[in-house]
Amino acid sequence: MSAMLLAQEAATHVTTGEAVAFWILGPLALAGGLGMIFARNAVHSALFLVLTMLSLGVIYLVQQAPFLGFVQIIVYTGAIMMLFLFVLMLVGRDSSDSVVEVLRGQRLWATVLGIGLAVLIVAAVSRALSSVKSLDLAGENANGGKGNVANIGRALFSDWVFPFELTSALLIVAAVGAMVLGYVDRHLRGRRTQKELVEARFRGEYERPSPLPGPGVFATSNSVATPALLPDGSVAEESLSRLIDATASEKLDEERKAVAGTLPGPDSRALAPGKSDPGKGDLG
Amino acid sequence: MTRAQLLADDPLWLILIKAVVLLLLGALSTMAMIVLERKIVARMQHRPGPNRVGPGGWFQSIADAIKLPFKEQVIPDTADRKVYFLAPIMSTIPAFLAFSVIPFGPEVSIFGERTVLQLVDLPVGVLVILACSSMGVYGIVLAGWASGSPYPLLGGLRSAAQVISYEIAMGLSIVAVILYSGSLSTGDIVDAQHSGWYFYLLAPSFVIYFISMVGETNRAPFDLPEAESELVGGFHTEYSSMKFALFFLAEYVNMVIVSAFCTTLFFGGYMAPWPISLIDGNYFNTGWWPLLWFFGKTAVFLFVFIWLRGTLPRLRYDQFMRLGWKVLVPVNLVWIVAVVALRAIRHDQSISSGSIVWIVAVVVVVLIAVALLLPDRAVPPDEQVPVTGGGYPVPPLDLRVPDKENLKPRVRRRRERAAVGAGPERGADKETQQ
Numbered sequence: 001m002s003a004m005l006l007a008q009e010a011a012t013h014v015t016t017g018e019a020v021a022f023w024i025l026g027p028l029a030l031a032g033g034l035g036m037i038f039a040r041n042a043v044h045s046a047l048f049l050v051l052t053m054l055s056l057g058v059i060y061l062v063q064q065a066p067f068l069g070f071v072q073i074i075v076y077t078g079a080i081m082m083l084f085l086f087v088l089m090l091v092g093r094d095s096s097d098s099v100v101e102v103l104r105g106q107r108l109w110a111t112v113l114g115i116g117l118a119v120l121i122v123a124a125v126s127r128a129l130s131s132v133k134s135l136d137l138a139g140e141n142a143n144g145g146k147g148n149v150a151n152i153g154r155a156l157f158s159d160w161v162f163p164f165e166l167t168s169a170l171l172i173v174a175a176v177g178a179m180v181l182g183y184v185d186r187h188l189r190g191r192r193t194q195k196e197l198v199e200a201r202f203r204g205e206y207e208r209p210s211p212l213p214g215p216g217v218f219a220t221s222n223s224v225a226t227p228a229l230l231p232d233g234s235v236a237e238e239s240l241s242r243l244i245d246a247t248a249s250e251k252l253d254e255e256r257k258a259v260a261g262t263l264p265g266p267d268s269r270a271l272a273p274g275k276s277d278p279g280k281g282d283l284g
Numbered sequence: 285m286t287r288a289q290l291l292a293d294d295p296l297w298l299i300l301i302k303a304v305v306l307l308l309l310g311a312l313s314t315m316a317m318i319v320l321e322r323k324i325v326a327r328m329q330h331r332p333g334p335n336r337v338g339p340g341g342w343f344q345s346i347a348d349a350i351k352l353p354f355k356e357q358v359i360p361d362t363a364d365r366k367v368y369f370l371a372p373i374m375s376t377i378p379a380f381l382a383f384s385v386i387p388f389g390p391e392v393s394i395f396g397e398r399t400v401l402q403l404v405d406l407p408v409g410v411l412v413i414l415a416c417s418s419m420g421v422y423g424i425v426l427a428g429w430a431s432g433s434p435y436p437l438l439g440g441l442r443s444a445a446q447v448i449s450y451e452i453a454m455g456l457s458i459v460a461v462i463l464y465s466g467s468l469s470t471g472d473i474v475d476a477q478h479s480g481w482y483f484y485l486l487a488p489s490f491v492i493y494f495i496s497m498v499g500e501t502n503r504a505p506f507d508l509p510e511a512e513s514e515l516v517g518g519f520h521t522e523y524s525s526m527k528f529a530l531f532f533l534a535e536y537v538n539m540v541i542v543s544a545f546c547t548t549l550f551f552g553g554y555m556a557p558w559p560i561s562l563i564d565g566n567y568f569n570t571g572w573w574p575l576l577w578f579f580g581k582t583a584v585f586l587f588v589f590i591w592l593r594g595t596l597p598r599l600r601y602d603q604f605m606r607l608g609w610k611v612l613v614p615v616n617l618v619w620i621v622a623v624v625a626l627r628a629i630r631h632d633q634s635i636s637s638g639s640i641v642w643i644v645a646v647v648v649v650v651l652i653a654v655a656l657l658l659p660d661r662a663v664p665p666d667e668q669v670p671v672t673g674g675g676y677p678v679p680p681l682d683l684r685v686p687d688k689e690n691l692k693p694r695v696r697r698r699r700e701r702a703a704v705g706a707g708p709e710r711g712a713d714k715e716t717q718q
Contacts, residue, residue, distance in 0.1 A: 041364075043364075043367065044366075047367070047370075066406055066407055066408045067407075067408050067468075070408050070411040070412060070414075070415050071411070073418070073419065074411065074414055074415045074418050077418070077419065077422075078415065078418025078419065078421070079418070079448070082418075082421060082422070082425065082444065082448065085422075085425055085426075085429075086425075086441065086444070089428075089429045089437065089440075089441065090441075147407060148407065149407045149408055149468055
């Protein structure tokens with residue numbers, strides 16, 4: 001009885017260090033959440049979410065749940081967000097979102113569901129503040145002896161072993177399924193060896209049997225912008241990358257239009273003025 | 285008092301001293317490693333190495349450390365400024381953080397205060413180091429992305445894929461150690477090795493940890509992210525000056541961390557090695573002596589890092605990934621099951637050791653029999669006629685390369701050339717006659 005009272009007293013009393021940690025980490029987590037919603041660049045959004053998850057992880061640590069805290073950091077920030085970042089980076093750095101509503105009536109549903117979620121969260125938090133008894137998680141006797149980490153291990157592998165294994169089986173099935181679906185054509189055809197590829201090239205299945213010619217290397221110049229010359233002295237068109245010519249003119253095109261006054265006005269389908277293609281606007 | 289209680293008693297000034305010493309340790313060991321690496325690799329390659337700055341060139345790192353921050357910063361036009369600044373910080377901070385849970389020594393007295401040579405002893409110390417390395421990957425990925433050019437992006441993605449893949453092998457190799465020691469705390473793992481170090485008790489785990497620790501730190505022969513022949517400079521191609529120095533620092537601090545962690549997990553941490561541990565009732569395992577053993581063991585691993593770089597050629601990327609996913613991870617899983625089975629059998633009093641030997645022998649025999657039953661890989665028939673006919677000039681299939689023995693001696697050929705009037709028919713005749 002006295003132990004329970006002690007525990008309750010420890011739970012209601014917030015130490016200075018804990019308060020300081022909360023008032024630093026809480027606003028950080030909140031700022032990360034808001035930043036995730038309002039950042040226009042997808043990678044920045046992901047980074048703000050990382051900030052939120054890290055702050056939550058540290059809050060768990062402060063609340064005497066070290067295992068949960070570090071698992072949060074390793075699994076969520078280390079693995080899941082990294083996967084998100086991979087996808088975002090491969091999609092392209094310039095892809096920002098547009099404000100055009102693709103789904104009909106999504107604002108209405110978003111408002112309704114958002115209010116519902118807010119009600120749920122407020123109810124849960126108020127219940128936690130009023131009626132839930134907090135347990136002392138610190139020390140050797142936490143959760144009924146042997147400390148926090150050992151007890152989590154025991155619970156996970158004795159009482160909850162079936163749900164735990166079921167979850168891991170679900171994850172493995174999902175991963176294997178994704179791989180099987182992703183490699184359907186490879187499974188059907190089999191992977192081509194180097195020899196088969198060479199033969200396919202010479203059979204004419206590809207545009208040309210050899211790689212593209214490199215740029216010209218001469219006594220006067222060896223720049224990538226120097227075209228290679230054919231035996232008759234004419235320029236080999238294929239030896240020049242399209243990017244070298246196009247990049248500068250594409251970059252300056254916008255400014256040229258702005259100076260000439262032919263820039264189109266604000267567009268309802270794009271976030272920034274003058275960029276008619278929402279996929280191309282760099283708003284980061 | 286236990287380790288955690290001793291550490292919890294530390295006054296603030298002692299914690300500050302420890303933190304500063306750890307920061308210095310990272311920076312100083314990086315400087316020492318840079319000059320040592322260049323010297324040792326040079327010696328392995330029969331050249332003098334750095335020999336200009338200071339006596340014998342030993343101050344080279346100091347010159348580098350002064351030079352790097354004062355170099356001009358070049359920020360690419362296409363870079364995403366904020367993330368570009370954030371990336372080096374993200375890769376350096378976790379590297380230093382990981383030092384905090386490494387136990388450098390047992391109980392000592394600092395200015396009359398009893399304490400342990402360790403900053404914190406968390407009940408999940410091992411996870412701290414894994415979390416730090418998983419946060420360090422962000423620095424690499426963000427650096428590659430924020431530079432805004434294809435080479436760093438490719439390098440960053442490759443690097444991240446590599447570190448994440450090898451982190452799985454690394455995490456699994458630690459599982460056996462945790463099973464044996466019964467704790468996730470680094471201090472307890474060292475204490476659990478009093479009866480025997482884990483590098484021979486858990487040899488497969490140690491081998492896998494060692495391989496994955498080289499892969500994890502992006503060092504040769506696994507330095508694919510910065511393979512200079514393929515990727516220019518990897519994820520930090522577009523970085524210069526202090527930001528580049530921070531990446532450099534993070535890489536070397538990470539090397540020290542994984543070496544120190546390896547010492548902790550498998551080589552008894554700060555405990556004295558075998559012949560020395562017998563002297564005077566293990567006198568050399570008390571006081572400040574263990575620091576010497578700890579740093580000695582770590583230095584051996586750091587030397588092996590350099591040695592590998594001087595010896596082994598770089599792996600191809602697909603070979604490297606195959607090694608990680610198809611060899612290290614499955615072997616590790618089988619080994620963990622074996623360790624668990626062994627421990628379960630040992631805890632069960634009803635099974636005698638004789639029957640254990642019999643069970644193991646039967647399992648081995650069955651495994652060998654199954655291995656013999658497996659069919660060999662089908663060898664494809666060699667005489668495939670390549671299908672051609674895309675309009676490209678291809679030599680005929682029955683082309684006969686002229687035999688070298690039929691070539692005429694030089695003297696005779698010269699004589700034939702002199703008789704110009706003879707015509708080609710005569711030569712052809714001779715060929716057919718032969």
